[in-house]
Amino acid sequence: MEFTHGGEAHLVRPSPPAQVDDDTWTRFLYMRDNLKGVYAERWRHARGCGQFFNALRDTTTDHFVAVYKRGEPRPR
Amino acid sequence: MRKQTFSALSLIWRGLSGHRSWQQQWRKPEPKTRYDAIIVGGGGHGLGAAYYLAQEHGLSNIAVLEKGWIGGGNTGRNTTIIRSYYLFSESAALYDHSLKLWEDLSRALNYNMMFSQRGVMMLAHTVHDVQVIKRHVHANRCNGVDNEWLEPAQAKAFCPPLNIAANIRYPVLGAALQRRGGTARHDAVAWGYARAADALGVDIIENCEVTGIRRDAGGAVAGVETSRGYIQARKVGVSAAGHTSVVMRMAGVQLPLESFPLQALVSEPIKPIFPCVVMSNTIHAYISQSDKGELVIGAGTDAYTSYTQRGALHINMHTLDAICELFPEFRRLRMLRNWGGIVDVTPDRSPIIAKTAVPGLYVNCGWGTGGFKATPGSAHLFAWTMAHDEPHPINAPFTIERFRDGNLIDEAAAAAVAH
Numbered sequence: 078m079e080f081t082h083g084g085e086a087h088l089v090r091p092s093p094p095a096q097v098d099d100d101t102w103t104r105f106l107y108m109r110d111n112l113k114g115v116y117a118e119r120w121r122h123a124r125g126c127g128q129f130f131n132a133l134r135d136t137t138t139d140h141f142v143a144v145y146k147r148g149e150p151r152p153r
Numbered sequence: 154m155r156k157q158t159f160s161a162l163s164l165i166w167r168g169l170s171g172h173r174s175w176q177q178q179w180r181k182p183e184p185k186t187r188y189d190a191i192i193v194g195g196g197g198h199g200l201g202a203a204y205y206l207a208q209e210h211g212l213s214n215i216a217v218l219e220k221g222w223i224g225g226g227n228t229g230r231n232t233t234i235i236r237s238y239y240l241f242s243e244s245a246a247l248y249d250h251s252l253k254l255w256e257d258l259s260r261a262l263n264y265n266m267m268f269s270q271r272g273v274m275m276l277a278h279t280v281h282d283v284q285v286i287k288r289h290v291h292a293n294r295c296n297g298v299d300n301e302w303l304e305p306a307q308a309k310a311f312c313p314p315l316n317i318a319a320n321i322r323y324p325v326l327g328a329a330l331q332r333r334g335g336t337a338r339h340d341a342v343a344w345g346y347a348r349a350a351d352a353l354g355v356d357i358i359e360n361c362e363v364t365g366i367r368r369d370a371g372g373a374v375a376g377v378e379t380s381r382g383y384i385q386a387r388k389v390g391v392s393a394a395g396h397t398s399v400v401m402r403m404a405g406v407q408l409p410l411e412s413f414p415l416q417a418l419v420s421e422p423i424k425p426i427f428p429c430v431v432m433s434n435t436i437h438a439y440i441s442q443s444d445k446g447e448l449v450i451g452a453g454t455d456a457y458t459s460y461t462q463r464g465a466l467h468i469n470m471h472t473l474d475a476i477c478e479l480f481p482e483f484r485r486l487r488m489l490r491n492w493g494g495i496v497d498v499t500p501d502r503s504p505i506i507a508k509t510a511v512p513g514l515y516v517n518c519g520w521g522t523g524g525f526k527a528t529p530g531s532a533h534l535f536a537w538t539m540a541h542d543e544p545h546p547i548n549a550p551f552t553i554e555r556f557r558d559g560n561l562i563d564e565a566a567a568a569a570v571a572h
Contacts (some may be wrong), residue, residue, distance in 0.1 A: 082457035084411075103557040107409035107500050111398035115462045136460050140350075 083119030085109050087133045087151065093104050115142055156352045158263050159353045178344060179351035184358050184381050190539060191377060191386040193363050193400055195219025196228040197339075198517055198524065200346035200357070201532025207353035209533075210540035214353045216386075218348075218379060220362035224343025226286055227394045230494035232417050232439055233429050233523040236273040236334035238300045243550040243562045244503060250547050251530025252333060258529055264345030266337045267444060272331050273334030274303070274312060276433040278323035283351075286329045293331075298444035303328045312429050314480045321478050323436050336430060339344035342528055352416035361394045363569070364513070366404040374404070374513035390515040390539050395460065395495025397518035408518065409556050410497045413454040414464040415522050418472075418491035420483070422446030431479070438475035447489060450476060454496065454522060463546040464493045482572075496521050500556065506534050506548040515539050516553075 091097040091105055110116070116136050119127045133142040133152065143152045157163065157176050165216050167174055190206055192199045195217045206212045217223075235255055237248035259266045277283045286302070293300040306318040308328040315324045359382070363379030366389065376385035393400045395412040425443035439451030452472040455464045469491055477484045499505065499519035504527070506517045517535040520527060530547075537545040546554070555561060 078456065085474070099557050103409075107408045107556040109409065109411055110402075111409070111411050111458065111497075113399050113412075115395070116458070118457075136458060139459055141463055142199075 079122065079124040081121045081123045081128060083121050085111075086117040086119045086147075113137060119147070156348070158470065168314055178348045182356045182358065182359060184216060184218075184379070184384055185356065185384040186383075187214075187376075189386065190388040190390065191215070191216045192390045192392055193377070194226075194392040194394065194396075195223040195343070195347075195357060195359065196226050196247065197224065197342040197346060197528035198200070198228075198393065198394075198520070198531045198535065199390075200224075200343055200350055201528055202390060202392060202535040203355045203567060204346045204350040204353070205533050205536035206540060207350060207355050208236040210536060212540065213354045215350075216384070216385075217350070217355060217357045217363045218363055218377070219357070220380075221361045222359050223357060227494040227496065227524060228343045228528075229339055230417065230492060231339060232441065232449050233336045233339050233443075233525060234273060234334070234432070234439065234441065236248075236331050236430075237298050237526070237528040238273075238275070238289060238331045238334070239298075239331065239564060240289055240292050241562050241564065242292075242296055243566055244458070245293060245298050245532060247504075247534075247551070248527060248549050249296075249298050249536070251527045253552050254529035254533060255337065256333075258342075258345070262345040262349045264341060264348060266345060267339045268335065268337040270333050270335040271429045271441075272311065272330055272332045272336070273432065274296040274308060274507055275329045276308070276316070276325050276431065276435070277327045277329075278325065278433065278435045280326070282435055283326050286327070290329050298331075299333050300329050305331050312427070312431055313429060314482060315431065315565060316479055316481055318357055323433075323475075325479070336443075336511075338444075339525065342525075346532070348407055349438075363400055363403070363438055366400075366513065368404065372511060372563040373374060374511060385515050388515070388518065388539055389513060392517045392535065394520065394524070395497050397497050397516065401509075401516060404514055405509060405510075406509050406514065406516075408505070408516070408553065410519060412460060412495050412497050413457075414459050414461060414493040415454045415494045415496045416452040416468055416491055418450050418452065418469055419443070419447040419489050420450070420486045421489050422485070423448070433475060433479070436475040436478075437472055438479060439452050439472075440476060440480070443535070448483065448486065460495055462493045462495055496524070498522070500565070501561040501563045503532070503562040503570065504551055505553055506531060506538060507552045508538065508542065509553065527572070
């Protein structure tokens with residue numbers, strides 16, 4: 078597999094850890110939108126440069142709609 | 154209208170009279186404007202829950218809403234394996250509760266489930282497998298669940314087509330055997346529960362997609378918007394498998410679920426050759442033979458989330474590699490068809506059967522790759538939870554809050570893969 082799936086994108090790790098409550102940790106660690114439709118995801122070029130990047134993919138067709146760098150906002 | 158009952162005599166009689174006097178098995182009612190309870194999702198789990206709500210808890214004004222046709226989702230797409238040898242006590246109690254219901258289900262519903270306790274054998278291929286599987290066997294026996302360790306020659310005696318040669322890539326070093334495990338007819342589960350629920354007055358409404366969940370001023374469930382109009386209900390149970398996240402989002406509830414395609418395939422039908430069910434988590438092969446003669450083969454999930462109901466071909470190829478090595482005589486068989494279903498997977502690979510933060514809204518989900526075996530138990534416990542507004546002791550650990558509280562039932566780590 079040249080590209081591997083890295084799960085939902087734009088999840089921000091809560092901080093500082095000692096002051097984060099359990100519900101916020103739960104949302105970050107476990108809760109997922111799991112959208113049916115265009116979904117922003119992390120992907121990794123595992124058999125290439127090894128970098129993570131973000132992509133918009135339609136989960137009803139598996140077609141990629143857009144690709145963008147990690148850290149960049151989700152394209153409109 | 155009085156329901157026809159099935160018996161040997163009725164089969165012979167109606168057979169001889171040209172099969173022209175069979176009744177419709179369930180009605181096709183129009184949705185009412187109001188129900189006491191609504192189940193979203195007409196698979197085995199949802200239909201069963203409606204049946205137990207009516208049969209054990211005395212509710213009569215119940216509807217099951219199904220966006221397609223009943224049993225057309227994962228109930229009709231799985232590989233029909235039934236077993237209960239899970240590692241943790243919570244899981245063993247849950248799945249064995251289900252297995253016990255299976256053992257009496259054909260009689261209870263007066264519907265032939267074709268339930269066959271032909272034995273489920275889980276193979277060990279590495280030293281690590283042997284240790285883990287023996288641990289499973291011991292844990293199961295402590296929990297009163299039958300499971301026994303077989304040496305390779307014993308496994309071969311139980312399943313003659315099995316290749317136990319020492320020189321293959323993943324040799325068989327032994328196996329765990331649950332003799333009470335086996336298979337059932339998947340469609341019969343949906344049809345049997347539908348027929349029995351219908352006889353108790355449950356409305357089974359097909360081609361009725363839920364498009365919204367309305368809540369009252371206090372936040373409690375008031376009803377559901379559907380493709381066939383608005384329906385009031387103070388209790389709504391969501392049992393929508395791979396689409397649970399989609400439905401629950403309508404009520405603003407986020408769940409720890411991701412939906413993946415899971416594939417299966419069948420061979421051309423052949424004469425009876427395969428006497429049991431064989432599973433290998435390590436090399437990902439799940440195989441049994443249907444009464445029609447097809448070898449029923451289960452593959453793994455895709456590596457990315459999707460709602461497409463189809464998966465990548467290499468997943469099937471990987472499984473067939475394993476099947477061909479374990480059962481060399483199947484190498485020249487042709488595969489007849491393959492398909493995918495969408496399974497909802499939790500982080501710990503254990504299900505959720507629980508109340509939610511929204512009053513009147515209940516969810517039964519997260520069965521992932523192994524929900525078929527749990528159908529009667531899951532349905533029974535979900536009905537209990539909806540009727541009592543609190544979980545039954547068996548499903549009490551299977552909450553949404555376990556992720557917040559750190560009480561995971563980590564069958565993901567116990568089985569290492571899909572189970």
